[in-house]
Structures are given as C-alpha cells and as structure tokens.
Amino acid sequence: MVFKIAFRNVFRQKRRTVLTALTLLGGMVLSALSIGLTDGTYAAVIDLFTRTRLGHIQIHAAGYLDKPALFKTIDDFQRVGEAIAKVKGVEAWAPRLYSAGLVAVREKSAGAQIIGIDPGREVMATRFDRKIIAGRNFATDTAPQAMVGKGLAQVLQAEVGDEIVVVSQAADGSLANALYSLVGIIDSGDELSDRMAFYLPLPVAQELLVLPARVHEIVVIVDELDRVGRLTGEIAAALDDPGLAVAPWQEFAKSFYEAMQMDQRGNWISLSIILLIVAIGVLNTVLMSVLERTREYGVLKAVGTQPAQIFALVIYEVNVIAVASIVAGAALSLILNSWLSRHGIALPQSFTFAGVEFKEMNAAVNLRSILIPAITVFLAANLVSLFPSLKAARIEPARAMRLH
Secondary structure, eight states: OHHHHHHHHHHHSHHHHHHHHHHHHHHHHHHHHHHHHHHHHHHHHHHHHIIIIIOSEEEEETTTTTSOOTTOOEESHHHHHHHHHTSTTEEEEEEEEEEEEEEEETTEEEEEEEEEEOHHHHHHHHOGGGGEEEEOOOSSTTSSEEEEEHHHHHHHTOOTTOEEEEEEEOTTSSEEEEEEEEEEEEOOSOHHHHTTEEEEEHHHHHHHHTOTTEESEEEEEESOGGGHHHHHHHHHHHHOOTTEEEEEHHHHTHHHHHHHHHHHHHHHHHHHHHHHHHHHHHHHHHHHHHHHTHHHHHHHHHTTOOHHHHHHHHHHHHHHHHHHHHHHHHHHHHHHHHHHHHHOEEEEEEEEETTEEEEEEOOOOOSHHHHHHHHHHHHHHHHHTHHHHHHHHTOOHHHHHHHO
C-alpha cells in the first residue's frame, strides 16, 4: 500500500521528479563514462607497453628475475617455445639473450646491454620492425650485423653502415669480442633502454657469449590482456618444469604496475566529486519536497499513519526515481561507451605514458563501468534521503497543519 502511494506521488510533483531524475541520470552517465574512459585508456597503455616491449608473460630460469646472471638460462628453448605455442590464447613467443658489454665506434665507446633476438619471432611478438627508425632489420639470423638504440647511437655518433666493436665476458670465461656492421637504429620509446640497447641476431649472440641453444628469457604475447592471469597458469602447467618460472607482466614490470595502480586510485577522487554533486542535488530536491508537503504528512499522521510508514514513503519515492534513472543511465552509458570504444576522443595534444605516445582516448565497455556507478548512485540517493525521511516521519500533525 505504501509503495503504491509512493509510486503515485512520483508523478504528482513532475517538475521536482524530473529534476531529481536528471541529477541521478547525470551522475550515473558521468561516472560510467569516467570509468569507461579510464579503463579503456589504462588497458591501451598496458597492452601497448607489454605487447611492444616486455610481453604479457615471460619465462625465465628459476631465480633469474630476482638475481639475473649469465648462467641462469633456459636450455632447449625451442622445445619450451613449442609447448607455449600449443596453449590456446597464445599469439606469439620470442626468445631473448642478455649480457652486458662495451661497444665502440671509432674513438667513441659506451657501456651497453647486449640483447640477442630472433628477428622473425620478435617482429610477430613485439612489432620490432616498427621500431626501426633508420636502416633495416637483420638480413639473416646468422649475419654479423648489429642494431643499436637511438640514444646509444647518439652517444657513439654512429650511423647505419658503421662498423661497431663489442667486448664482453663469455660463459666459458673467455673474452668475448667481435666486429659487426651496424644495419639499423631503434627507437623503442623508452629512452633509458635505447641509451643501452645493442641488438644482435640470436645465433650470433649465442656464439659471442658461448651459450649455444640457450636463452635467458622467452616473451609471450596473448590474444587478450584480461586473460594474462589464466594463461600464465596454463603455460606453467603445460611446461611442468620446476626449473622454469612463468610470470605475468605485473611481476616483471612491478614499478609500471604500481604506477598504474596509484594513478587509478587517484581517479576515485574525481568519481567521489561527481557522487558528492549527485548527493547534494538529491538531498536538496528531496528535502524541499518534504518541506513543501509538510501539511500532507501531518494529515497522514493525524489519520493514523505510523512514522515508519511515512519514512518508508519518502524512501520508496526516491528509490523509484533512482531505479528509473539508473536504468536509463545504464542504457545511455552503454551506448556512449560503445561509441567511444570505436571512435575515441581525439586529443588536442598527444601525451606520453611510460614512453608510449597516445593521440586519442578510447572507452572500455565492461560490466564494472555500469555496475559501480549504478550501485554508488543508488546508495548515495538512499543515504542522503535518510535525513528528509526522518524529518517527514517526525512531523507533528497539529503543528504541521497550523503552518499551512
């Protein structure tokens, strides 16, 4: 009975009902768009960062991540790679070999990180060919050729076609040194990495370091970022080797992951401001409605209506408006987020995050971008309506009817 009266009352005060509904609808849509754009941008940053550099998943010898060493290698990496490729959801994998060394071009020299890569697999996994800003990719896996990062090329004053000398420590204890032809310069977007990066074809690097058929790392690219956690477990189960450690990007890129988490927590401040505006708007309209209907509530109490029923009456009215606004807001938010996921928002000026340049923002269409605003808007509407509801329930009939 109380609910029926509340439902009818919603349509009695059309102007105030519309005002309350628009406030709730606006808060719902703004919150959903904020979460959608935030999730979409973060997903793009993470996916591009991992897909073009570190990979979504990495496999190392046990203990390598905690304390890298030349001798902590993956033996028979081809067998490991074949097992990884059989896991459904894996797009590509690429082996890598690492060491430190000294490189020199003419009279210029600098410290460098030697990185042995499989050119073909690296192109499929991390789009390595798109990072070449001068020169070309390796002609063959066994060609005595090298590439360097843009920053290292500047330090060495090196150009494509120069001869570059590298000196390092081989795994057998001997002095590793060789002369290579510089065929390309790389811009990965990471200035620190490009300042040290010295690339060799994997077989050439293995020969230099006396590590035949061995690598330090296998990078794995998966089809969907959201499946990284599950696929990490599936790959570990497929390998079934206690000597190998399988880690998702959150573990081997901890600083990047923590920076993203902190930035996401900061976005809750903007959501809180939106909800505060919604709460103030609802409080204002509901409180004014109660004050305008003081005589009505006084009459209801005079004919025997219990305070709890009047309290419920106001709460039900707010809930009817809130539910209708949330349903409409959810539909509108879904349409807007879907459109923004396809077309995005072109930025007047591009921004760079973690060395990755972005020129537009795209929204994500997911459950949380609808569910979180719906729950928070509903709770906010109910919380701020408690005070007006209590005020209505405590109205004294005689005084209320004298005031009007």
